[in-house]
Amino acid sequence: MKKTPRKQLSMSKREALYGYLFISPWLIGFILFTIGPMLASLYFSFTDYNVVDSPTWVGLANYSKIFSGVPEAIRTLSSEPLGDPLFWKSLQVTLYFAMLALPLGLIVSFFLALLLNQKIPGVNLWRTVYFLPSVIAGVAVTILWVRIFSPRVGILNPILEKFGIQGPGWLSSPDWAVPALVIMSLWGIGGGMIIYLAGLQGVPTDLYDASKVDGANLVQRFRFVTLPMMTPVIFYELVLSLIATFQYFTEAYVASGGTGGPVRSTLFYNLYLYQNAFKYFDMGYASTMAWILFVIVLLLTLLVFRSSEYWVHYEGQLRGRG
Amino acid sequence: MKRLILILNLVLIATMVIGACSKPTTEVGSPEAPAPTEAVATEEPAATEAPATGKVKVTIFVGMGTGTDPDQIDAQMVLQDKFNSTHDNIEVEFLIVPHEEAGTRFLAMVSGGTAPELVGPNGVETSATYFDVWADITPYIEAENFDTSDFYGPAVELNTYPDKNTGLPLGLYPSFIFYNKDLFDAAGLPYPTHDFNDKTWNMDKLREYAMLLTLDENYNNATSPDFDPTKIVQWGYDDSWEGMRGALGMWGAENIGRPTISDYKTAVANSPEWVYGLNWISNGIWNDHFIQDAAAQADRDAIANDPFGFGAIAMFYSYTWFFAEGLVELPFEYDIAPFPYNQKGERISRIDADNFTISAGSANQDAAWEVMKWLTDPEQIIDVCLIYGCVPARKSVADEFRTVLEERWPGLDYDVVFNSIDYLDNPNHESYIPDWSRIEEALNNSLSLIYTGENKDAQNVLDQVNTEIQTILDEYWAGQ
Numbered sequence: 070m071k072k073t074p075r076k077q078l079s080m081s082k083r084e085a086l087y088g089y090l091f092i093s094p095w096l097i098g099f100i101l102f103t104i105g106p107m108l109a110s111l112y113f114s115f116t117d118y119n120v121v122d123s124p125t126w127v128g129l130a131n132y133s134k135i136f137s138g139v140p141e142a143i144r145t146l147s148s149e150p151l152g153d154p155l156f157w158k159s160l161q162v163t164l165y166f167a168m169l170a171l172p173l174g175l176i177v178s179f180f181l182a183l184l185l186n187q188k189i190p191g192v193n194l195w196r197t198v199y200f201l202p203s204v205i206a207g208v209a210v211t212i213l214w215v216r217i218f219s220p221r222v223g224i225l226n227p228i229l230e231k232f233g234i235q236g237p238g239w240l241s242s243p244d245w246a247v248p249a250l251v252i253m254s255l256w257g258i259g260g261g262m263i264i265y266l267a268g269l270q271g272v273p274t275d276l277y278d279a280s281k282v283d284g285a286n287l288v289q290r291f292r293f294v295t296l297p298m299m300t301p302v303i304f305y306e307l308v309l310s311l312i313a314t315f316q317y318f319t320e321a322y323v324a325s326g327g328t329g330g331p332v333r334s335t336l337f338y339n340l341y342l343y344q345n346a347f348k349y350f351d352m353g354y355a356s357t358m359a360w361i362l363f364v365i366v367l368l369l370t371l372l373v374f375r376s377s378e379y380w381v382h383y384e385g386q387l388r389g390r391g
Numbered sequence: 392m393k394r395l396i397l398i399l400n401l402v403l404i405a406t407m408v409i410g411a412c413s414k415p416t417t418e419v420g421s422p423e424a425p426a427p428t429e430a431v432a433t434e435e436p437a438a439t440e441a442p443a444t445g446k447v448k449v450t451i452f453v454g455m456g457t458g459t460d461p462d463q464i465d466a467q468m469v470l471q472d473k474f475n476s477t478h479d480n481i482e483v484e485f486l487i488v489p490h491e492e493a494g495t496r497f498l499a500m501v502s503g504g505t506a507p508e509l510v511g512p513n514g515v516e517t518s519a520t521y522f523d524v525w526a527d528i529t530p531y532i533e534a535e536n537f538d539t540s541d542f543y544g545p546a547v548e549l550n551t552y553p554d555k556n557t558g559l560p561l562g563l564y565p566s567f568i569f570y571n572k573d574l575f576d577a578a579g580l581p582y583p584t585h586d587f588n589d590k591t592w593n594m595d596k597l598r599e600y601a602m603l604l605t606l607d608e609n610y611n612n613a614t615s616p617d618f619d620p621t622k623i624v625q626w627g628y629d630d631s632w633e634g635m636r637g638a639l640g641m642w643g644a645e646n647i648g649r650p651t652i653s654d655y656k657t658a659v660a661n662s663p664e665w666v667y668g669l670n671w672i673s674n675g676i677w678n679d680h681f682i683q684d685a686a687a688q689a690d691r692d693a694i695a696n697d698p699f700g701f702g703a704i705a706m707f708y709s710y711t712w713f714f715a716e717g718l719v720e721l722p723f724e725y726d727i728a729p730f731p732y733n734q735k736g737e738r739i740s741r742i743d744a745d746n747f748t749i750s751a752g753s754a755n756q757d758a759a760w761e762v763m764k765w766l767t768d769p770e771q772i773i774d775v776c777l778i779y780g781c782v783p784a785r786k787s788v789a790d791e792f793r794t795v796l797e798e799r800w801p802g803l804d805y806d807v808v809f810n811s812i813d814y815l816d817n818p819n820h821e822s823y824i825p826d827w828s829r830i831e832e833a834l835n836n837s838l839s840l841i842y843t844g845e846n847k848d849a850q851n852v853l854d855q856v857n858t859e860i861q862t863i864l865d866e867y868w869a870g871q
Contacts, residue, residue, distance in 0.1 A: 121524055220689055221690045330835075
C-alpha cells in the first residue's frame, strides 16, 4: 500500500516549535507560579478569606471598603477619613516617599555616573566602591542604618552637630522617618549608576567632537548632547525605579519592626498589605490591595510611556534631524 | 535524527517538570498526617483512628513562642523519647519551626488539612491571635472530671473564655519591678519594699523614687530646679517593652487589660482608669522626665540589649522570662520588688502565661488531650517549664521549682515571684478580643503618640483610639 507522505512543517514553524519547547519549562513555571497565583489573588479579592476557613464570596465588599465615601469626599472636598483610613494613609506615605526618593535617586545616580565616566586614576576602584552597597542584602543594610540614625549614639547627628545643626530623631521621629528612609535608599544607587555609565559610554564621540567644533562649552555639550542621548536610559531607569518605589517594603519593615511606626509614619502601602495578609489574616482584603497597587503602577507606567514621546530621543531620531 | 532530538527534548522537559512538581520526601518532623481523616471542629471530642502501627501520632508544633534554641530542641527530643518509651498507644513528634515563620507555616498546615494536634508553648497573645483555631477542652475536663485544683486558680481563668477553654495552664511568668541597687545606693534611697501588704508602696511612691533617681549630666535629679531635661543620663523607670493594654491594665479599670466590655462588642479604651494611667505615663515622660521618650529609647536600643542591662534605668517592669534574657553578667547589684499599688489601692501585676492548645481541625484530638495532661502533670511540668523558662502553673511543685530558680539566679527574693501570681491581671492584657491584631496595632500606635510627643493629651489619644476600636469591632461583628 502506498504511504501518504508526512506533511512537513515549514522552516519557520519548526523554528518556532523548537523555541517554545526550549522555553516551555520557564513558561510552565510562569503559568503555574506567577499567572496562576495572580488569578487566584484576583478571585480572593472578591472574597472574605482568613486562610483557615474557605473563601466566602463577598463581591465588591473589599473594594467598597476602600473607596466608599470617595465620591462624597470629592464632592464636598472633605478631609474626613475615606473608607479605610489606613489604606489612604499607606498610599500617602508611599507617594510621599516616591516624590522624594525617585527624583533624588535618578539625579544622584546619573551625576555619579557622569563623574565616574571620567578618565581618572583608580576610576575602576571607585566604580566598584559605589556599586558594592547595591549588592548587600536589604535587611543587613537597614540594621546598619538604624544604628547610624540613632539620635545620640549614631554617627550622623554628631557630624551634623559639628556644623551647628541639631539633628532630628530620624527614625524615631514621625516627621523625619520617611526622609531617613529616603537617605537610606540612596545607599543603593550603584545599580542605577552602572546602567547610566553604560549609557554614557554608548554616546557617540563624534557628537561631542562636532559640538566642540561648533563652539559648545561643557554645559552646552551636557545639555544638547549628553542629556538627549541619555534620555532612553533615563526613561528605562524611571520606569524601573517607579515600580520599585511602589514596592518598597523591606527597609520599612525592618526599621519600624513591622509596625509602620512611629505613629504610622512609615506605614508603606506594601507594609500595610503585608499586615492585612499575615498579621490580620485578611487575605481577601490584602489581595484587593495588591490588585489596586497593580492598577496604580500600571497607570503610572503607561503615563510615563505616553509622555516619553515628548522627551525621550533615540539616536536615529536625533541624527535624522541633522 | 531530528525526530530523535525532538523526543529527547520532550523527555528532558517532562522530567524537569515532573521533578519540580513532585511531592518532597518525608522529613523527620514532617507535618504529614497518616491516613487522612475528616477533621471536623465540633464541641465533642473527635473520634481517634489508630493507624496500622497501633500508635496514634500526635504532632507538637513548637515555634509560636519559645522552644527553638538548640538547647531547647535537644531537651524537647529527650522529652519526646521519654513520652514515647512510656506510652504504648500514642507517639509524639515535635515539629520545631523557626519563630519568624511559625505563624504562616501553622496556618498553611491548618488550611491544608494537616493541622498539628498540639501547638505550644503559646503565650496568651498567641492563644488569642489564633483563637478560632483551637479546640475547646471543656468536654474533656467534664468527661473525666479532671481535677484542676492544683493549678493556680487565676491561671486556669486566663485560658477560660465564655465559649471555650483553650488549654490547661503550663507555665506562668509573673511580673515585678527589677531594680538597680547600685543606683538606689548612690541616690541614698531605700530599696522598694518587698512587703506585699505595705500599701505605702504605690504608684505615687514609685514616681517619687523615679524622679529622685533621674539624673542629668550634672547629677541634678528631676526634682531639682537645675535639672536639664535635654541632658538626661539616667532614668528612674521604664516599661517600654509593654504595649498599651499591658501598660494601662494595672490602673484598675473594670475590664483590667481588655479594651472592651465582656460582650466583646463595646470599646472602653477611654475608661477613666486608662486615661489616668496614660496621663501618668505622659507626665512621666514630658513633665517629670523619669521615663524615656521615643528618641531616648532609640539611643538605648542601639547600644544595649535591654532597658535594665543598659545600666542607666533604675527600675524596670518585666517578667520572669527576663531572667534568662536580661540577668546575664550584669555589672551591678539588683533585686526584684512587688509592683506597687495603684491609685485605687489595688495591686494588679501583669502576667504572661503559656499553655499548649489543641488544633480544632487536627486528626487525633483525644490523643492530644492525653499528651496535654502528661506535659502538665506534676511529674513532668518542672522539666517542661525548665525548657521554656516559665514558672510551673501547679502549686504542688512550687517549692521544688523555687530551689531550681535559686540555684540558677541566686540572690533574688523569690517570695516576690510566687506572691505576684496572686495579683495577676484578668482579663489579661493579651487576652482574646475580636480582630485581636488590628486592635492591638491601633492601641500601640496610640501609645507611640505619647512616647513621640505627637500627642501628649491622654484623654484625646484614648478617645480617638476608642473610636477606631469601635469601628473595627462593628465591622467584625457585621461580618459574623
